[in-house]
Every structure is written in C-alpha cells, then in structure tokens.
Amino acid sequence: MSKCEQCIVRQFNSLKALSKEELIRISGCKTTRTVKKGEIIFEEGENINGVFCIKDGICKLSKLSANGKDQIVKLVVKGDLLGQRSLVGEESANLSAVALNDMEVCFIPKHEIMNDLQQNSKFSFDVLQQMAKDLKESDDIIVNMAQKSVKQRLAETLIYVYNHFGNNDEGFLDVILSREDYANIVGTATESAIRILSQLKKEGLISTSGKQIKIEDLKGLEHIE
Amino acid sequence: MSKCEQCIVRQFNSLKALSKEELIRISGCKTTRTVKKGEIIFEEGENINGVFCIKDGICKLSKLSANGKDQIVKLVVKGDLLGQRSLVGEESANLSAVALNDMEVCFIPKHEIMNDLQQNSKFSFDVLQQMAKDLKESDDIIVNMAQKSVKQRLAETLIYVYNHFGNNDEGFLDVILSREDYANIVGTATESAIRILSQLKKEGLISTSGKQIKIEDLKGLEHIE
DNA sequence: AACAATATATGATATTTGTCATGTTTTAAC
C-alpha cells in the first residue's frame, strides 16, 4: 500500500501541516478505494466518520432539494479533502459526493484524525483557512444565484471549469459534465441549460462536439449581460 | 469600560473558549462602539483587521452584485462574532455589515486575537466549528436559492426571523425589516416581495401593521408549494 | 401641523424561465 508521507497529493491540502510521525500513523490506518465514474462516495445523511483525501479524479458535491432535483454546490478535485465539515460539526453529511470520472480516494477514519485536529494547531488552523475559503465561495455563489441570469451563471460555470481544470489536447474542456450536471450547478432546468448552450454556440462563444465543449471566446463569455 | 471576562455575551460565541488571562488581555485592548440603525460597521473590500463581537443589536451581512442590488447573505445577532472569516483568510471583507437596529459592538484588533487563534487549540477549534456551521447554512441557502420559488423563500425567511428573534408583546416579529431587506434576502425585486407579502396576507398566513409583520399560520407558511 | 422624503401598494406589461411534447443523436450493452 502506498504511504501518505510520500503521497504528492498531500501537498495540496491541510494534511501538509502534519508532522512526519502523524503522517506515518495515519498512513497505517487509512484505506484506499477506487471509485468509478458515476459511483457514490457518500450520501447526504450518511455518517461518514472520517475524511476522504482525493488522490485522483473529480467529484461533485450535491444536495437533493424538495422538488426532487439535485443541486450541485461544489466540484472537488484531486488534492482536496472531503468531509472535514461533517467531522468538525460532528454531524452526518450535508451533501452527497458522486464521482465525475474514475477516482482514487483515501479514507482516514475519524478517531485517527480528530486528535490531530484538536491538538496540532498548525493543522487545525490550516483546516480553518480552507473552510474560510469554502465559506467565501459559498457566499459568493449565493449572490450569483440570487442576482444573475441563468445565462450569466452558465457562462461563469464554463469559465470556472476552464480555469480550474483546463483544456485537453484538442482544446476542449478537460472535465466533461453532462448537460444535466451543468443545469444542476446553475440551478435551472436541463432543457434550459441545453437551450442556452445552443445559444452560446450560435453566438460563437463556444463550440461543441458531443458532450465536449470548447471555449471560443472567453472575453465574450465574461461579458454576457 | 466594561470587561470581557464579565461580559455575558461571550458565553454565546467562541470567546468562551479563552482562558481568564487571555480574556483580560483582550479586554484591555478592545474598543466599544455604538452603531445606530442603518449605520455601516464595515464595508465589502475594507481591511477590517480584527474581529467584532456583537454586544447588542442585529445587523445584516450583504454583498453588492453587478446589477447594483444588495444581496443579504446572513443576519448576525447579539452574541455573534463578525469578521473571523476575513481574519483567518487574511483578506479584506467579502461582505458589508449594516446595523438593522441600534447596536453595541466591541472590536478586538487582529494582532491581539491572532495569537490565540494559532495557539489556543480549544479556541481555534471552536471558531472552526462555528465556521463549519456557517458553511452548512450557506450551502443550504444555495440549494434554496436554486430550487425554491420566491414565495417559498420569502415564507422561509419569515419563519427564520420568527425562530431566531421571536415576537414582541403584541405578537409581531421582533425584528423589523423593510420590504426591500426581505427582497434582498430572498433575492428578488422589492415589488415582488411586497406583492407576495400582500398575497400571504390575503391567504391569512400573516397580518401586518405598517412595517410590522405577524405570523398567523406557521404551519401554512411551512407548507407553501 | 405641513412638508418632503421614503416606503409600501398595485396594475399593466415584458422578459425570463419552466414544462411538456417530440424527434434526433450518442452511448452502452449484448
């Protein structure tokens, strides 16, 4: 089994604040799991009892609303931690996590990491900083949801995906989301998302090939009214 | 000047995790300020360089969106802390804070509290827990914004105000918000908020007297489709 | 008390977004 102390992914999240001894202890009790595209890592309401460290792949965090639609709240990437909020709040998961492509995920049980969180102030401050960042992002999303049009929100989502995950060799966005996923990020009907993507295509701001999307005019997307 | 060690408000926020010595030190450097209804405590983009502790009163946290409208993200009450997120993230304020009634607010400068945050693990864990709670609330608001109607959101806002701030002697909500404030919480046009309040009145779910609002049928409000 | 400023109320209308229906394309399974 691979070791946390040597895992490069750790550099990108709060685990970097742990000492070598702490890492070795955690490495000894962690489990690693591969998750196929579409599979559930955990579900809303579930007692996750630990923290996930994303070694590879991308997943979505979403919540089922009363009307039966999933709302995607955040995309989580290779290097990110998952489940800290529930751990700290000592609650069951508020959101579900579903893989968007094939993933490799490590799981660190609660009892192993909770001590570090309460006693290693460098580590807990790092977790605190990450959570502060998440909170800012969520607050900004609230403002966007409330004040921007579906078209603007969809354009911003495309830009977000471009900025965070980049393009593949042929210039298409490297993360492939279904139209339904885009709708569930933006908070609109799937048909509306499809319609607006068609519109953006007609306007020359993007082009598509199957599910793949290419950004043709970033400035144009940024300036949608 | 009154002393933090003796301040009852402290019991309601993370400052309760500080030792008597730390509190005395902080008490010595804090400043207290009264803020009149409508006055600004700090503005988005401002460098606040410290934390506010709300001794009395209520304020709104809001952000100006591109279309010129304020979006209210959170109501903050007596006992709450303000500015922790910016402090932890070492950033300027992401939101503006404006008093909704007359307030008394203490200010603790950054350099005094930052040490405690990094070294008193009980304190920083308490701040972390509060932030985890805020993050959960914000994520839930995103879902509501995206998936619920304006009428549902407005009804939920009324219920929220009722649950958190209660009624006055005559049964009216104890916190008085303008119709514009309600619109800015819900993320809609002021006219729409007014219209829906009129509708709720006709349906017998609430009654009003000037700016005052009385909840007549809580269950009814909860079950709006 | 009179006045101006601000907030509330409501109608008419335009715009945005959602829903339902239906057809086409792509993907996955055998």
Added chain:
DNA sequence: GTTAAAACATGACAAATATCATATATTGTT
C-alpha cells in the same frame, strides 16, 4: 454491428418574476 437506453435538441406554451408607471401611506424634519 444491432439495439435499447440515455442524453441531447428544439418547438410550443405556461408560469414565474421583473420592470415600469403611478398612487397611497408612513416617517422624519422643520
């Protein structure tokens, strides 16, 4: 490769919400 299922696309229409106009009520100020 064929076929069934899922995803994508688009039209027609309905519903929700925003905008503009205007009237009334409330509040604070002199």
